[in-house]
Amino acid sequence: MTSIAFIGLGIMGSPMAVHLVKAGHSVTGYNRTPAKARALAEAGGRVADSIAEAARGAEVVALMLPDSPDVRGVLTGEAGVFAHAAPGTLIIDFSSIRPDVTRELAGEAARHGLRYLDAPVSGGEAGARNAALSIMVGGESDDFEAAKPIFDAVGRTVVHVGPSGAGQTVKAANQLVVAANIEALAEAVVFLRAYGVDLEAALEVLGGGLAGSAVLTQKRANMLNHSFEPGFRIELHHKDMGIVTSAAREAGVVLPLGALVAQLVAAAKAAGDGGLDHSALLRGVERLSGTS
Template sequence: MARIGFIGAGAMGAPMIGHLLGAGHELVVHTRRREAAQAVVDQGARWAATPAAAAREADFVCTNVTATADVEKVLFGEGGVAGAANPGTVVIDFSTISAVATREFAERLARKGIEMLDCPVSGGSMGAQAATLSIIVGGKAEVLERARPLLETLGKTITHIGGHGAGQVVKACNQVVQVVNIQGIAEAMLFAQANGVDPKKMLVALQAGMAGSRMLDMMGPKMAGRDFAAGIEARLHQKDFGLVVSMTQALGLAMPATALVSQQLNALVGKGWGRDDTSSLLRVLEGANPAANDPGNA
């Protein structure tokens, strides 16, 4: 069994830690606040006060934090992983962050003899809890094979895309397809309402035809039922779209749907709904269209 340092025990990290413990691995977990790790400590993990302490004896160090700057801090900041991990350790980053920064991080770790895989995931907290995540991998194929038994404990689909950063690029593609779709669903809901059509009946018709999709099945009922409780918090999609827009600008790409949805997500968060579900894009549209049939902006 492997010795694993795990940094981050939030909605995604905690169930992943639980699955690894259940498979018999030894886990040392770092969180900024000790109480945030109490649930996994109760399951058998040990808590570490710093990322370095979590990494010191580890075969693998997993990171699951929010933003690019957070990953850089836990890897290279004071008390970071890079200063304590042994050569040959594999860093597995499950965060969704910049592909450009990921390549830089991999190079910096390689100078210390530490390997890295970028392994952003799709499936949300429900996928983490059920160990059915789709894991998108960038890095060396031979390093992936070392890590595969751990990843198979966490997900049902593991796809090796290419070199460092490639996993993050494809996760960005995933977010574009997913959230542009959510925006389209919100616009269809608004259009139906404005024309006096019951959105729930519209949803049944769309689900049976070519417009049917997993996102429609998830987000359509939430919008129609005005259930904006978070599945995935909208602020995280806003963060991801900020990364995508920055990359499109650096590459000189015109991606108008992505740019529009990024603006809508910014408006959503600006209205104070960042910790609500991304289905709240409907509420943004309603606010911009006061003449439309609006059942309420609760």
């Protein structure tokens, strides 16, 4: 049993924290909105009133937060994790943030005598609920091995991809591929509908061939039913595409499709779809086609 502080109990963090309780760990959770800690409490976890309270005495501090400023805010400052975690504590950041910020925070953690892994995840709400996430981990290999039981409780595919920041870099690439796939699927749906094709049958046969993908499997129902309850919000994917384009510019590489998809995601957010699931990129294609 490991004593874990889990900070950030939203769509992803809440089921992950619950899985850790079910795996036999002692989990203390904290969320700015206390109501979101209810599932953890019902599963047998403890709820803290502050970040400092959660971090004190924890062997591991796990984070699942929306963006780089949120992670920095939770870790630094007088009320943050760095100030209240015991030396040797392992910090696991499951959030998707900028690789350069991760490297900066990992260095600061080391100066406080703390260990740090960046471990962003892929799989969305379904993956979190089913403990089937893909987890790409950056950091020291010894720390990765120590954290393996935690990763195995919440994920299915867990890979150490390199030093600090590598996990976030791989996640950025993941988000590029996912956004491009969703956009292509959305365009295919609009195209098929324009010709009066049996859409459900068409997607079934596409899914059985080279066009098949996890995106098609997981997002087809959303597009068939025009139902976009968020598993992963467009506004978060917009943030991730910003990470992709910024990191690509820093590395001096050109991502033509990535740049275009980033603009389409930005357009969806600007049109008011930011709170919808990223499969709602379909709505953007419909607007452009005059079929919305």
